[in-house]
Amino acid sequence: DSLGIALVGLGNYATYQLAPALQKTENCHLAGIVTGTPSKEQVWMSKYDIPKENVYNYENYDEIANNDDIDIIYVVLPNFMHAEYTIRAAKAGKHVICEKPMAISVEECEQMIAACKENNVHLSIGYRLHFDPYNLKVSELGQNEVYGKVKKITGAHSFKLNDPHAWRAKQDLAGGGPLMDIGIYVLQGAIYTMGENPIEVSAKYGEVTRPDIFKDVEQSIDFTLKFPGGATAEATTSYYDTANFLRGEAEKGWWELKPAYAYSGIEGETSEEKLTYPPVNQQTLQMDDFAKCVMNNKKSKVPGEMGLRDMKIITSIYESADKKETVKINW
Ligand code: NAD
Incomplete structure (x- = not known):
């Protein structure tokens, strides 16, 4: 069993750490991308064998709700966008990994946790050193x-x-x-x-x-x-x-x-x-652990509550x- 992950925001961390780490995961794989830069679409599709239907931008992002290839959304955007893209992912019924820092205020962190709870999805933060x-x-x-x-x-x-x-x-x-x-x-x-x-x-x-x-x-x-x-x-x-x-x-x-x-x-x-x-590859272990948590309905050891803390x-x-x-x- 392997869960599909979509990376949102294809900057340095997604490009040079997360995508390569996803080539070594066992419980999850790179299934889709969300990008505001059209020139990146073709590059990622051919490099990682991603079908066109699994490529989204910031406007049609919410339609990811209808895509069964994608189980987990990984938010790798600048900090001020973390809350919005996590909450929209939760509303789309997708589990979420959000990069650190979780958001830019305590209130945002609380709203993110509430949205994930309401929509019954798991939330974790990209605290990779808990796997080192x-x-x-x-x-x-x-x-x-x-x-x-x-x-x-x-x-x-x-x-x-x-x-x-x-x-x-x-x-x-x-x-x-x-x-x-x-x-x-x-x-x-x-x-x-x-x-x-x-x-x-x-x-x-x-x-x-x-x-x-x-x-x-x-x-x-x-x-x-x-x-x-x-x-x-x-x-x-x-x-x-x-x-x-x-x-x-x-x-x-x-x-x-x-x-x-x-x-x-x-x-x-x-x-x-x-x-x-x-x-070890910290990100490989981190993402595999989260996929296992989702499969077994177990709380991540780096949950949203830790980001809020x-x-x-x-x-x-x-x-x-x-x-x-x-x-x-x-x-
Ligand atoms: P980056 O600047 O390299 O990438 C950001 C991406 O967001 C780019 O692709 C950019 O096009 C896109 N973007 C969309 N809207 C934007 C806007 N309004 N302004 C700027 N960029 C916009 O940044 P990064 O280093 O990849 O960091 C992304 C997130 O990942 C941050 O939250 C950062 O803290 C986190 N991060 C975590 C680790 C880690 O080790 N866990 C390491 C690096 C970065």
Whole structure:
């Protein structure tokens, strides 16, 4: 049994990661595409053997409801379009994988979850690192207190954004800057290390050295999360340098992944050993797992509720940076 997936938005991530990953999946396959760029249609149809009937654009997207080849819609559009295209997919009776960040506000995330519930479809978020063995090891080390209680987590995720026209640098299209896009991985890392939600955040925007690009989203932001048992996570994320790590310090040992959030080539060590796992395709595992969840009517381990949770924390991080004060997260 294999479920059909339609990719919506054929940008970089869909083209260079998801479509190739779908060539290796067992429980699902690339069955259709939704694109606003007519020139991409023929290229994708011939490259992936997609029939014309399974090719849609943003206008006739809702007609996908009548297409039995397509079981799952994967939303890979700029962040501000996630809510609309997820809700329309749910109304078409299709299960949904939506890319991170889930949407650009808490309200949108809630509407997406409600729409999927009402239409009886499964919803998951593209949190691929929950399928990476190194990051899974970090969850185990932290949550099982292998080296005792976790005291401190540190992490960073940054890259250089040089294009002043990028949607990632526009508040209305991205919903925020590097925090929404890549800082979210450090936030996730801190939570799966702890196995519980933070209660409090404090955050501070960095200096803007490229005002030509960063007119309305932050260029960088540092944030500290406080967990119920007193552990803290200190994170930094920016669009002006490169950084990629996640570290945990516990009572009797430590661990570090560097790079931590990459598609491949993650490396890790602990105070006791070097970590080595065979390479995996994270997206292949992620999509196969979701297809299995749909087949068995089981909730995904990266569900819409997790996307909503992260959006609540992100909102509190921005609130803290804006007000320049510590903010209790309103659960
Ligand atoms: P991209 O800019 O490469 O692609 C975006 C696509 O959306 C393009 O094909 C573009 O034509 C289309 N689009 C439709 N309407 C648009 C509009 N109004 N403005 C701009 N583009 C429009 O972006 P991407 O890197 O592929 O990211 C897409 C989504 O995937 C984002 O939400 C991003 O956060 C997510 N993503 C996730 C991962 C991951 O590892 N899980 C990695 C990269 C991107």
